Amino acid sequence: MPSSTPPPSxxxxxxxxLVSRLSSPDVDLQLKSLREVKNQIIGNRTKKLFYIKLGAxxxxxxxxxxASSFGCDSSRRSNLLIQSAAALGSFACGLEAGVQAVVDAxxxxxxxxxxxxxxxxxxxxxxxxxxxxxxSPIAPKYDFLDDGNRKFLLALLNSKNEIVMGFxxxxxxxxxxxxxxxxxxxxxxxxxxxxxxFDGSVSQRDASLESLTALLKNxxxxxxxxxxxxxxxxxxxxxxxxxxxxxxxxxxxCCCLIxxxxxxxxxxxxxxxxxxxxxxxxxxxxDTGQVGDDAAFALASLVEGKEDLQKVAxxxxxxxxxxxxxxxxxxxxxRYRGLLIALTNICAKLEICRSRLFSSQALSSVRDALxxxxxxxxxxxxxxxxxxxxxxxxxSAGYFMNESFIGPLLELLHDPSLPxxxxxxxxxxxxxxxxxxxxxxxxxxxxxxxxxxxxxSMDSALRTHxxxxxxxxxxxxxxKFKEAVFNELPASSLVSLICDPEISVREQALGLxxxxxxxxxxxxxxxxxxxxxxxxxxxxxxxxxxxxxxxIQGLYALSNIASVSESHKDIVMQQLLQNAGTSDEPFIMxxxxxxxxxxxxxxxxxxxxxxSPSSGAPGRSVKLCAVGVxxxxxxxxxxxxxxVKLRAKAALGQCMNMGEGQVExxxxxxx
Amino acid sequence: xxxRVVESAAPSQVSEGASSGNTGPPFCSLLxxxxxxxxxxxxxxxxxxxDEAWKVNVCIQxxxxxxxxxxxxxxxxxxxxxxxxxxxxxEGEIVDNxxxxxxxxxxxxxxxxxxxxxxxxxxFAPLLSxxxxxxxxxxxxxxxxxxxxxxxxxYFVNVGDDCGLTIAGFYYVCFSCVDGSINGFYYDxxxxxxxxxxxxxxxxxxxxxxxxxxxxQ
Numbered sequence: 088m089p090s091s092t093p094p095p096s097x098x099x100x101x102x103x104x105l106v107s108r109l110s111s112p113d114v115d116l117q118l119k120s121l122r123e124v125k126n127q128i129i130g131n132r133t134k135k136l137f138y139i140k141l142g143a144x145x146x147x148x149x150x151x152x153x154a155s156s157f158g159c160d161s162s163r164r165s166n167l168l169i170q171s172a173a174a175l176g177s178f179a180c181g182l183e184a185g186v187q188a189v190v191d192a193x194x195x196x197x198x199x200x201x202x203x204x205x206x207x208x209x210x211x212x213x214x215x216x217x218x219x220x221x222x223s224p225i226a227p228k229y230d231f232l233d234d235g236n237r238k239f240l241l242a243l244l245n246s247k248n249e250i251v252m253g254f255x256x257x258x259x260x261x262x263x264x265x266x267x268x269x270x271x272x273x274x275x276x277x278x279x280x281x282x283x284x285f286d287g288s289v290s291q292r293d294a295s296l297e298s299l300t301a302l303l304k305n306x307x308x309x310x311x312x313x314x315x316x317x318x319x320x321x322x323x324x325x326x327x328x329x330x331x332x333x334x335x336x337x338x339x340x341c342c343c344l345i346x347x348x349x350x351x352x353x354x355x356x357x358x359x360x361x362x363x364x365x366x367x368x369x370x371x372x373x374d375t376g377q378v379g380d381d382a383a384f385a386l387a388s389l390v391e392g393k394e395d396l397q398k399v400a401x402x403x404x405x406x407x408x409x410x411x412x413x414x415x416x417x418x419x420x421x422r423y424r425g426l427l428i429a430l431t432n433i434c435a436k437l438e439i440c441r442s443r444l445f446s447s448q449a450l451s452s453v454r455d456a457l458x459x460x461x462x463x464x465x466x467x468x469x470x471x472x473x474x475x476x477x478x479x480x481x482x483s484a485g486y487f488m489n490e491s492f493i494g495p496l497l498e499l500l501h502d503p504s505l506p507x508x509x510x511x512x513x514x515x516x517x518x519x520x521x522x523x524x525x526x527x528x529x530x531x532x533x534x535x536x537x538x539x540x541x542x543x544s545m546d547s548a549l550r551t552h553x554x555x556x557x558x559x560x561x562x563x564x565x566x567k568f569k570e571a572v573f574n575e576l577p578a579s580s581l582v583s584l585i586c587d588p589e590i591s592v593r594e595q596a597l598g599l600x601x602x603x604x605x606x607x608x609x610x611x612x613x614x615x616x617x618x619x620x621x622x623x624x625x626x627x628x629x630x631x632x633x634x635x636x637x638x639i640q641g642l643y644a645l646s647n648i649a650s651v652s653e654s655h656k657d658i659v660m661q662q663l664l665q666n667a668g669t670s671d672e673p674f675i676m677x678x679x680x681x682x683x684x685x686x687x688x689x690x691x692x693x694x695x696x697x698x699s700p701s702s703g704a705p706g707r708s709v710k711l712c713a714v715g716v717x718x719x720x721x722x723x724x725x726x727x728x729x730x731v732k733l734r735a736k737a738a739l740g741q742c743m744n745m746g747e748g749q750v751e752x753x754x755x756x757x758x
Numbered sequence: 759x760x761x762r763v764v765e766s767a768a769p770s771q772v773s774e775g776a777s778s779g780n781t782g783p784p785f786c787s788l789l790x791x792x793x794x795x796x797x798x799x800x801x802x803x804x805x806x807x808x809d810e811a812w813k814v815n816v817c818i819q820x821x822x823x824x825x826x827x828x829x830x831x832x833x834x835x836x837x838x839x840x841x842x843x844x845x846x847x848x849e850g851e852i853v854d855n856x857x858x859x860x861x862x863x864x865x866x867x868x869x870x871x872x873x874x875x876x877x878x879x880x881x882f883a884p885l886l887s888x889x890x891x892x893x894x895x896x897x898x899x900x901x902x903x904x905x906x907x908x909x910x911x912x913y914f915v916n917v918g919d920d921c922g923l924t925i926a927g928f929y930y931v932c933f934s935c936v937d938g939s940i941n942g943f944y945y946d947x948x949x950x951x952x953x954x955x956x957x958x959x960x961x962x963x964x965x966x967x968x969x970x971x972x973x974x975q
Contacts, residue, residue, distance in 0.1 A: 563792060
């Protein structure tokens with residue numbers, strides 16, 4: 088079995104010894120050990136993890152702490168400070184476990200103290216380490232609403248030392264999240280300061296662009312202030328930076344412009360900037376380093392939720408370009424994820440985009456990503472397939488219900504990672520809306536069993552989405568598929584879902600009942616099994632819940648049940664005539680009088696089904712009229728909503744078409 | 759629904775989107791996913807002495823009112839040239855003056871063809887003068903009890919393209935929100951003119967309407 092412990096090289100000291108020597112009273116030995124640890128871990132993730140496990144980080148932090156507190160001769164002390172700070176920075180660089188270890192070792196206050204050293208090299212070393220630590224989201228957040236923290240930040244930004252100033256920008260990027268913080272920083276003069284840095288060195292400019300993006304994010308007021316700054320000259324500069332020599336500057340400028348566009352498209356109107364941004368980002372994707380990786384995420388952010396820009400992406404060939412990158416093979420997980428998210432967002436709304444991806448050879452790369460080691464990549468691949476499977480055209484053709492799509496997704500339903508499981512479930516939920524006989528593939532692959540198992544999960548999101556998938560699978564499903572669900576999900580289990588503590592689960596469960604009851608006699612037997620517990624549960628939920636979407640599902644479930652036999656119609660009647668949970672009025676009257684036209688429409692369909700000509704219809708009509716339904720229907724024929732008006736007319740017509748004897752009876756009761 | 763091949767289908771043109779901000783047609787629960795319709799398509803023509811009507815079933819599979827989009831399948835049951843019912847997948851354009859206007863602008867349909875077909879529907883009569891004036895862009899369709907659409911078959915679901923049938927044309931469709939009835943006229947310059955489609959909403963055994971639904975994420 089392979090060991091995770093790298094063997095110590097012949098030329099170096101044994102790692103355990105090296106770590107213990109960090110605590111040696113001999114300063115020279117300490118320095119030598121620090122240098123060696125630092126040299127070993129630079130750029131080596133495995134060694135970083137190994138030394139973290141050995142407890143090297145607290146040991147280095149102690150060296151830093153002791154050296155900053157006690158005297159030894161000044162040059163050796165400086166060296167200790169510089170080397171220990173650099174080692175801590177190395178541990179934190181690109182490794183969350185390293186950042187966590189540094190934070191846990193209490194090293195941050197010691198590193199911050201280095202910034203006030205009179206020795207420039209010590210300051211550089213401390214600032215460089217802090218900057219690396221604050222690139223990680225798990226570094227502790229700065230509260231910019233605190234006066235002291237704001238003063239500290241301004242001191243950093245005002246520093247002549249570029250690394251210190253870069254650290255200042257870094258903590259804005261890291262910690263500025265809320266609009267209150269953005270406002271506080273802006274009022275403290277941070278916006279002006281960041282704009283000043285545009286004229287500085289490349290690193291100043293880049294740091295400024297990055298923190299400016301955080302300062303403007305989703306903030307209309309500050310974005311407006313920035314756009315109008317110096318008659319738009321600051322904005323012009325950013326647009327100019329999109330063509331800079333430095334690829335990183337170009338990318339950061341693009342990200343900043345995306346943030347401005349996300350706040351309001353009007354700021355960049357008439358510049359055709361969106362199309363340009365798209366082509367700049369596609370160009371930056373070609374970079375094989377960090378810039379290329381980040382460009383994919385920037386592209387994803389540019390088009391996210393914006394149908395017009397998704398169309399621009401299609402027109403500028405973004406899908407083809409991203410597919411080309413995927414087809415060439417992507418080893419870096421971060422880049423793979425970014426490209427998949429970009430595709431997900433581009434294909435979110437438009438069929439033309441989905442068609443292009445679907446016909447691309449790169450589709451196999453998306454599917455391959457489902458089997459990668461990295462959870463984030465698997466999640467992104469599931470999301471991409473979910474976006475793609477929003478195509479009703481392809482669902483209708485049964486393109487997804489096969490081994491290449493459903494197979495790996497079903498495997499991911501067992502994944503130990505919850506986000507992966509959920510992402511797979513959401514993709515499956517779309518794909519099972521299959522309009523062909525291919526639905527049997529899902530059944531044979533054990534999909535139904537698995538979904539039912541997940542519907543019993545302790546996690547409410549898993550329950551919601553597994554029931555959602557079952558609901559979609561049941562849409563226009565043949566009897567054999569329905570029976571498969573009935574076999575796995577006894578009525579009592581369905582009742583548990585209808586009464587789940589989470590409203591999202593309850594809503595999907597009612598939607599499932601709605602689709603189960605769409606015509607086949609078997610389904611109606613199932614609904615009435617176990618003494619009608621399912622119908623009772625639906626009635627109870629409807630009478631006590633106030634959530635519209637939930638109630639719409641429940642009402643249509645009742646409406647479908649009311650389309651069958653006399654006995655089904657009578658049972659639905661009983662539910663409707665019971666008093667609403669919080670009033671003395673029958674439930675049906677409460678819904679007929681509610682504000683939401685969709686609820687009024689749904690309950691009118693129930694009345695239409697209950698009173699459609701049949702032997703029991705007159706009796707049911709009399710009962711409905713007795714509670715005031717007839718007079719309410721007369722009002723609803725003038726409803727402002729056309730759909731309500733039409734259904735009320737139909738229901739009223741059916742009620743009025745009864746025999747004269749019943750009409751008289753109704754008249755008597757109403758009087 | 760497919761018709762017999764006369765000549766190979768011509769490629770359709772790219773659609774021109776409408777720019778008007780007029781209010782589109784109202785929501786109608788009978789025109790939503792899962793709704794089914796059955797009826798006939800009259801395939802007789804002036805040249806054909808014998809009247810011929812194919813039984814037709816339609817199921818709506820997708821509906822996106824924001825994009826004026828509708829789609830589903832159409833099943834022709836007694837097609838003389840086919841051993842089994844022929845199922846096609848169609849996509850519909852809802853005339854909403856936002857995504858689509860009364861003018862087709864593609865599929866070899868001129869404005870004159872459009873007017874000629876739309877006027878076959880009695881419910882179009884009040885709209886005629888507006889459509890002739892500005893394509894109907896000034897019309898408020900939100901209170902109309904009729905929804906006008908074009909349905910274009912895209913592919914054969916259960917038979918090959920070489921089945922001897924064509925789906926080159928498209929349907930002008932008028933849907934009644936009142937009872938879910940559908941009237942349509944097939945248009946293909948290479949096929950018999952004015953083949954009439956007549957469908958009624960399926961009311962299960964006369965005892966009720968059902969409303970299944972799915973939701974994509």
